[in-house]
Amino acid sequence: xxxxxxxxxxxxxxxxxxxxxxxxxxxxxxxxxxxxxxxxxxxxxxxxxxxxxxxxxxxxxxxxxxxxxxxxxxxxxxxxxxxxxxxxxxxxxxxxxxxxxxxxxxxxxxxxxxxxxxxxxxxxxxxxxxxxxxxxxxxxxxxxxxxxxxxxxxxxxxxxxxxxxxxxxxxxxxxxxxxxxxxxxxxxxxxxxxxxxxxxxxxxxxxxxxxxxxxxxxxxxxxxxxxxxxxxxxxxxxxxxxxxxxxxxxxxxxxxxxxxxxxxxxxxxxxxxxxxxxxxxxxxxxxxxxxxxxxxxxxxxxxxxxxxxxxxxxxxxxxxxxxxxxxxxxxxxxxxxxxxxxxxxxxxxxxxxxxxxxxxxxxxxxxxxxxxxxxxxxxxxxxxxxxxxxxxxxxxxxxxxxxxxxxxxxxxxxxxxxxxxxxxxxxxxxxxxxxxxxxxxxx
Amino acid sequence: xxxxxxxxxxxxxxxxxxxxxxxxxxxxxxxxxxxxxxxxxxxxxxxxxxxxxxxxxxxxxxxxxxxxxxxxxxxxxxxxxxxxxxxxxxxxxxxxxxxxxxxxxxxxxxxxxxxxxxxxxxxxxxxxxxxxxxxxxxxxxxxxxxxxxxxxxxxxxxxxxxxxxxxxxxxxxxxxxxxxxxxxxxxxxxxxxxxxxxxxxxxxxxxxxxxxxxxxxxxxxxx
Numbered sequence: 001x002x003x004x005x006x007x008x009x010x011x012x013x014x015x016x017x018x019x020x021x022x023x024x025x026x027x028x029x030x031x032x033x034x035x036x037x038x039x040x041x042x043x044x045x046x047x048x049x050x051x052x053x054x055x056x057x058x059x060x061x062x063x064x065x066x067x068x069x070x071x072x073x074x075x076x077x078x079x080x081x082x083x084x085x086x087x088x089x090x091x092x093x094x095x096x097x098x099x100x101x102x103x104x105x106x107x108x109x110x111x112x113x114x115x116x117x118x119x120x121x122x123x124x125x126x127x128x129x130x131x132x133x134x135x136x137x138x139x140x141x142x143x144x145x146x147x148x149x150x151x152x153x154x155x156x157x158x159x160x161x162x163x164x165x166x167x168x169x170x171x172x173x174x175x176x177x178x179x180x181x182x183x184x185x186x187x188x189x190x191x192x193x194x195x196x197x198x199x200x201x202x203x204x205x206x207x208x209x210x211x212x213x214x215x216x217x218x219x220x221x222x223x224x225x226x227x228x229x230x231x232x233x234x235x236x237x238x239x240x241x242x243x244x245x246x247x248x249x250x251x252x253x254x255x256x257x258x259x260x261x262x263x264x265x266x267x268x269x270x271x272x273x274x275x276x277x278x279x280x281x282x283x284x285x286x287x288x289x290x291x292x293x294x295x296x297x298x299x300x301x302x303x304x305x306x307x308x309x310x311x312x313x314x315x316x317x318x319x320x321x322x323x324x325x326x327x328x329x330x331x332x333x334x335x336x337x338x339x340x341x342x343x344x345x346x347x348x349x350x351x352x353x354x355x356x357x358x359x360x361x362x363x364x365x366x367x368x369x370x371x372x373x374x375x376x377x378x379x380x381x382x383x384x385x386x387x388x389x390x391x392x393x394x395x396x397x398x399x400x401x402x403x404x405x406x407x408x409x410x411x412x413x414x415x416x417x418x419x420x421x422x423x424x425x426x427x428x429x430x431x432x433x434x435x436x437x438x439x440x441x442x443x
Numbered sequence: 444x445x446x447x448x449x450x451x452x453x454x455x456x457x458x459x460x461x462x463x464x465x466x467x468x469x470x471x472x473x474x475x476x477x478x479x480x481x482x483x484x485x486x487x488x489x490x491x492x493x494x495x496x497x498x499x500x501x502x503x504x505x506x507x508x509x510x511x512x513x514x515x516x517x518x519x520x521x522x523x524x525x526x527x528x529x530x531x532x533x534x535x536x537x538x539x540x541x542x543x544x545x546x547x548x549x550x551x552x553x554x555x556x557x558x559x560x561x562x563x564x565x566x567x568x569x570x571x572x573x574x575x576x577x578x579x580x581x582x583x584x585x586x587x588x589x590x591x592x593x594x595x596x597x598x599x600x601x602x603x604x605x606x607x608x609x610x611x612x613x614x615x616x617x618x619x620x621x622x623x624x625x626x627x628x629x630x631x632x633x634x635x636x637x638x639x640x641x642x643x644x645x646x647x648x649x650x651x652x653x654x655x656x657x658x659x660x661x662x663x664x665x666x
Contacts, residue, residue: 088507089507092507092508093507093508110507111507111508113508113509114507114508253592253593254610254612254615255592255593255610255612255614255615256592256615257592257612257614257615257616258592258612258613258614258615258620259592263591263592263593266593266594267593270593270594272593330508422616422617432526436527439521439525
């Protein structure tokens with residue numbers, strides 16, 4: 001056996017390391033990553049859809065069709081919605097990443113400088129399909145140009161148990177129309193162990209979709225129409241906070257402070273809450289598995305679910321829906337191809353396929369999709385058809401720009417209600433939120 | 444005599460000629476420095492560079508995608524006035540202090556118990572380490588479910604035992620939420636403290652304990 005001493009071992013490993021360094025140096029010297037990506041490929045980053053069938057369609061049929069129609073290899077990546085902002089930030093800072101990112105809410109406004117101008121694509125789309133909803137427009141347009149192409153809107157309505165509300169006096173499938181009425185009904189139901197469910201936690205969908213229209217329904221608003229003066233600390237806001245504190249204790253599930261976007265779905269489907277503001281995912285899930293989800297009487301739950309808009313307040317009735325828009329990243333090396341893709345994917349025949357798999361969970365960004373035939377399939381889904389028409393967005397009454405996006409991302413309004421519910425005097429909670437807004441709006 | 448000659452000749456014949464590079468590598472100081480180089484490079488790249496970059500960024504007003512200008516300590520002054528920041532810092536101090544005290548106390552107690560002789564000693568010591576070895580993601584998911592506002596198994600158990608009659612809001616109530624995460628962290632950290640302290644305890648010679656016992660020292664005095 002040959003002697004294998006320390007000297008020979010070091011020689012061996014040293015030469016191996018040298019070879020590796022040489023190879024590494026070669027790659028670094030060329031100044032580029034090894035060429036794996038081709039110019040005719042496109043990387044689209046989206047959220048993991050709450051309707052899995054749609055993601056399956058995109059990753060299967062749509063990818064194949066894109067190759068045929070546009071000659072581009074499409075890669076679709078789906079991640080948890082809460083992680084999208086982190087990916088956008090790291091991609092922008094490093095200058096490489098997905099070519100198109102499907103952003104939620106008004107996140108696009110936060111990254112305006114890093115996005116390509118898509119005015120041509122967006123204007124075409126709006127004209128061809130009956131005009132955009134207000135919600136879609138304000139989040140994708142920064143006042144001077146379009147920074148994203150609106151994709152869809154997820155409508156939110158209150159899903160409620162028809163039979164339980166009948167027991168407290170709302171026969172024929174009716175739902176309380178004012179906050180006072182809901183508080184009364186909720187009080188009776190909570191006493192039966194069936195409270196109303198609403199989250200006041202830091203979650204991107206359900207929390208703002210409740211707190212913002214709730215605030216507006218009392219006649220309050222964040223800023224003035226000029227977008228400069230903060231008007232949050234007002235009598236109307238204080239009234240809304242005081243009511244919320246009582247409403248919470250009387251009628252709502254107090255665990256809601258720790259709920260995320262899926263908690264209310266689970267609570268409703270397991271029969272522990274009587275009503276909750278949500279997208280259509282609860283009803284769609286009950287349809288998918290009629291045997292798994294049953295009422296306490298043994299009948300399928302899908303027969304006991306109805307939808308209604310949020311109740312009216314002294315200031316009116318409003319709603320908040322979650323818009324989705326496709327941002328074309330400025331660092332993308334495939335600008336022309338990406339624009340072609342955006343035109344193609346939002347066109348009637350292609351979007352129709354995706355829209356159908358959503359079964360009404362999403363509406364289109366334009367009014368034309370209200371005429372689609374799928375709305376005739378299920379009357380229970382009808383409230384979602386035109387829900388987007390009454391939507392306002394964050395930053396009302398000012399533009400829904402970067403400052404509004406910051407307020408939304410920091411959950412300031414949601415925290416205002418959460419703090420009050422947890423014991424902070426309403427006046428202090430409102431003052432705190434007002435101060436936070438001033439820090440952001442600078443006025 | 445003939446044998447020693449043969450050995451000496453073999454020794455001379457087997458030694459290769461040593462060049463300057465080999466001589467350098469033979470010197471332990473140089474070799475040591477060379478072997479440390481890859482680690483030093485990795486540390487510099489993944490720890491030192493981000494840290495320095497972070498400090499440099501903190502004195503500018505840069506935003507995502509927008510390079511900023513130097514603004515001195517403005518960001519830090521703004522943070523000092525920010526109530527959310529102050530609350531987060533206070534929470535961190537409270538959390539760290541309480542968990543460390545509990546982990547130390549419980550870890551020491553566990554170490555003292557494990558230091559004795561009893562049947563199954565080795566198995567118990569290995570078992571005790573489980574909370575620390577289980578991947579954090581898994582244990583966090585399990586605890587999150589146990590504290591779930593609607594489906595908490597702890598609430599369910601206490602309810603069935605008729606100890607409570609309404610749900611405990613583990614994660615929704617501010618004080619309970621802090622207590623919940625302290626519990627989880629202590630659960631995870633006690634084995635690590637216990638095993639480390641046990642290693643130290645094991646180095647104390649048992650003869651010292653016996654001598655002290657013979658001299659009449661009580662358990663606390665012995666400790």
